[in-house]
Amino acid sequence: MNVKIDTEGAFGSALVTLEAGEKFMSEAGAMYRASPNMEISVESRKKENDGMWGAFKTGVKAMFAGESFFISSYTPNDGQSGEVGLAPTHQGEVSSVKVGPEIWVCSGGSYLGSSGGVDLDTQYQGLAKGMFSKEGLVFVKASGEGDLLVNGFGRISSVDVSGGITIDNGHLIAFTEGLEYTISKAGGGWISSMMSGEGLVMKFNGNGKVLVQSHDPSRLGGVLGPLLPPREG
Amino acid sequence: MKYDIVCAPSYSLIEMNLNEGESVIVEPGSMAWMDTTIKPKTEMKGGFFAGITRKFGGESFFLNTYTAEEGSGTIGIAPGYSGDIVVRELNNETLYMERGAYLCHVGNIETSATWEGFSGTFAEGMFGLRVSGTGLLFFGSYGDIQEVEVDGQYTVDNGYAVAWEQNLDYSIGRSGRSIRSFLFGDQLICRFHGHGKLWVQTRSPRNLAAWVHPFRRVKSKND
Numbered sequence: 001m002n003v004k005i006d007t008e009g010a011f012g013s014a015l016v017t018l019e020a021g022e023k024f025m026s027e028a029g030a031m032y033r034a035s036p037n038m039e040i041s042v043e044s045r046k047k048e049n050d051g052m053w054g055a056f057k058t059g060v061k062a063m064f065a066g067e068s069f070f071i072s073s074y075t076p077n078d079g080q081s082g083e084v085g086l087a088p089t090h091q092g093e094v095s096s097v098k099v100g101p102e103i104w105v106c107s108g109g110s111y112l113g114s115s116g117g118v119d120l121d122t123q124y125q126g127l128a129k130g131m132f133s134k135e136g137l138v139f140v141k142a143s144g145e146g147d148l149l150v151n152g153f154g155r156i157s158s159v160d161v162s163g164g165i166t167i168d169n170g171h172l173i174a175f176t177e178g179l180e181y182t183i184s185k186a187g188g189g190w191i192s193s194m195m196s197g198e199g200l201v202m203k204f205n206g207n208g209k210v211l212v213q214s215h216d217p218s219r220l221g222g223v224l225g226p227l228l229p230p231r232e233g
Numbered sequence: 234m235k236y237d238i239v240c241a242p243s244y245s246l247i248e249m250n251l252n253e254g255e256s257v258i259v260e261p262g263s264m265a266w267m268d269t270t271i272k273p274k275t276e277m278k279g280g281f282f283a284g285i286t287r288k289f290g291g292e293s294f295f296l297n298t299y300t301a302e303e304g305s306g307t308i309g310i311a312p313g314y315s316g317d318i319v320v321r322e323l324n325n326e327t328l329y330m331e332r333g334a335y336l337c338h339v340g341n342i343e344t345s346a347t348w349e350g351f352s353g354t355f356a357e358g359m360f361g362l363r364v365s366g367t368g369l370l371f372f373g374s375y376g377d378i379q380e381v382e383v384d385g386q387y388t389v390d391n392g393y394a395v396a397w398e399q400n401l402d403y404s405i406g407r408s409g410r411s412i413r414s415f416l417f418g419d420q421l422i423c424r425f426h427g428h429g430k431l432w433v434q435t436r437s438p439r440n441l442a443a444w445v446h447p448f449r450r451v452k453s454k455n456d
Contacts, residue, residue, distance in 0.1 A: 006435075010243035010315065011377035013435040029440075032393040033379070033433050036386035036424070087376070087435040089444050091243075091315070218448075225448030233451045 001115060003096045003147050012094035013087040014113070014149050020079045023116030025071050026086050026149075030112055033085035039077040071120075086113050088151035090217060095156045097174070100145040102209065106174035107139055109217070115146030129183050134170040134218055141177075150174055152213030153220070159210045169200045170216030176208035234339055234369075242317035242377040247310040247337070256300035259310055259337040261293045268306030274298045279343060286346040287362075296344075310337050310371070317378040319396070319432055320371055327365035330372055330396035340368015372396055376436030383431050391421040392437050398429030 001024075002017040013032070016024050028042060076082035088094065097104060099118050114120065123139045142148045150156070152173050159165060161179060166186075175181075181204045204210065234257075236249040246265065249257060253270075264273070275295050277284040284294040299308055312318070321328065323342060335344055347363045364370060374395045381387055383401055391405065403425045425431055 006379070007242060007377050011317070011435050013377060013379075029390075032390040032435060032437075033381065034388040036388055038388065040388075040422075085379070085433075085435070089436070089440040091436070217444075221445060221448035224445050226450060228445070228449045230450040230452040231446065 001147070003149070005094055005096055008093060009155075010091040011087075012092060012151070013085060014094050014096065015083060015085045016074075016113070017081060017083045018074065018076050019081045020076055022075070024074045024084060024113060025116065025118075025120075026074070026084075026113035027111055028072050030086045030088065031072060031074070031084055032087050033083075034074065035076075035082040035084070037076050037078045037080055037082045038084050039075045041073055043071060043073055073116075086149065088112055090151065090153045092151060092153045092213065092215070093156045094149060094151050095158070095173075095211060097148050097150070097209075097211070098146075099142045099148045103141065103143045103177035104148055104174050105139050105141050105177060106148070106150055106211075107172050110150045110152065110173040110211075110213075111140045112149040112151045114142055114148045117144050117146035118142050118148060119144040129181075134216070148174075150211060152211070153217040154213055154215035157212050157214070159212060161204060161210050162207050164203065164205045165210060167202045167204065167210065167212055168216070169202060170218055171212050171214075172202060173211040173213050175204065175210045179204045179206040179208040179210065181205070236320075238318050238320070244315050245311065245318040245373060247318060247371060248307060249310060250305065250307050251299075251301035252305045253301050253303070255339075256298050257308065257310075257337055257339050258342075259297050259299060259308075260312075260335055261295060261297055263310050263312055263336055264297065264299065265309040265311045267299065267308040268301075270301055270303045270306035271299050271308055272302045274300065279345075283343070283345060287344055288346075312336055312373045314373070314375040314438065316373055316375045316434070316436070318371055318373040319378050319380075320369065321396075323365070323367055323370055325367050327363060327399040328370065328372075328396050329399065329401075330362045330364060331374075331394060332360065332362060334372045334374055334395050335362055335364060336371040336373050338364075338368055338370045340366065342366035342368045342370055372432075374434040375438045375441075376434040378432050378434055381431045381433060383425050384428055385426070387425045387431060389423045389425065389431070389433050390437075391423055392439060393433050393435075394423055394425070395432040395434050397425065397431045400429040401425050401427040401431060 001022050004015045006013045074084045121141045123141045150173050181202045183200055184203050186201045234255050239246050275297050288294045343366050344364050346360045403423045
């Protein structure tokens with residue numbers, strides 16, 4: 001398996017080459033090109049030996065994570081190698097991280113794809129955290145062994161955390177397990193914190209790695225939305 | 234004529250230097266800036282009928298010719314979307330492209346609409362654009378553009394094919410064949426057949442628009 005990331009900046013994408021018998025998964029609809037021997041199928045987000053009910057539960061959790069209920073899977077079906085290209089909706093970069101040395105937790109909208117050996121599970125963030133964080137109620141946890149692809153809005157920076165780091169709400173892509181976060185105010189007092197325009201931030205404690213995106217997509221949405229005619233409720 | 238494509242692939246722009254007497258034909262609206270030595274002329278290229286077919290192909294009825302008349306000059310050409318630009322030298326060849334991909338050309342090149350059939354309704358519309366002749370052709374799209382050498386068959390998500398050579402043909406279908414794939418919102422995809430070059434884009438304006446949609450205000454009952 002080989003994962004090639006194309007172009008820095010606005011239009012990142014990933015071209016994954018799979019050998020016979022290998023498998024890759026992605027957010028439903030992320031495939032934009034594929035070799036003809038690539039078998040594309042949809043499956044619900046479930047773990048092994050999970051049964052129908054388990055599949056349903058993980059599917060519902062995935063919906064809360066801002067992901068579609070189903071993920072697409074890709075396998076070469078003729079014993080030859082094949083390729084599949086994956087790209088996100090937004091302008092921005094795509095990054096690949098190794099799962100195995102670390103377990104990664106990524107925010108719902110940042111998951112782009114992962115190799116077959118990576119187990120995906122959804123992690124409920126708790127009501128208080130979920131309500132106030134822009135990252136959604138549920139995160140996607142990637143364990144097992146393989147590659148994880150994430151997409152960011154704008155530039156993706158990888159930060160080594162020792163001790164702690166503060167990330168503005170809306171800029172988190174993923175973090176390694178072992179880091180814990182709380183939602184808190186940016187500045188000293190509540191009033192100065194709100195006045196600073198930063199509002200709420202995520203404060204991480206511990207050691208590990210964090211991927212952050214330079215831009216917050218919900219701010220672009222907030223600029224564009226009011227400029228468009230109202231939609232039907 | 235000399236040209237340079239700057240700021241690719243995010244915000245590609247063609248900077249073209251024309252010697253006196255040379256000209257470039259540009260899709261209306263795509264001229265960003267130019268020297269005063271360059272004079273524009275708007276024409277119905279190829280006559281009324283060609284204009285009509287071009288219109289069906291998602292391009293403009295009129296085309297603008299920019300000619301360096303009083304000495305050499307430079308013109309900046311960019312599409313309406315942010316994205317990549319591809320240059321292709323045509324030598325009595327034909328290229329097919331999606332609506333709106335054509336940007337400009339130098340030389341003897343003609344553009345006309347092609348009927349893509351009803352299979353096209355799922356993609357970019359029922360009409361595509363056929364570009365043929367001899368000269369230098371520039372086309373672009375939203376997102377990065379990647380060149381694929383098709384040898385037999387290749388799969389592209391519906392709406393991500395920018396242009397393809399004349400020896401390629403395509404059909405539209407679903408990615409999976411099972412009933413489950415039909416029920417659960419599977420992707421519509423284009424399957425290209427034949428041997429030749431294919432250009433694919435890595436972002437879709439339609440997906441971006443769908444993402445912005447929930448940010449729109451909700452119409453109140455009194456509106």
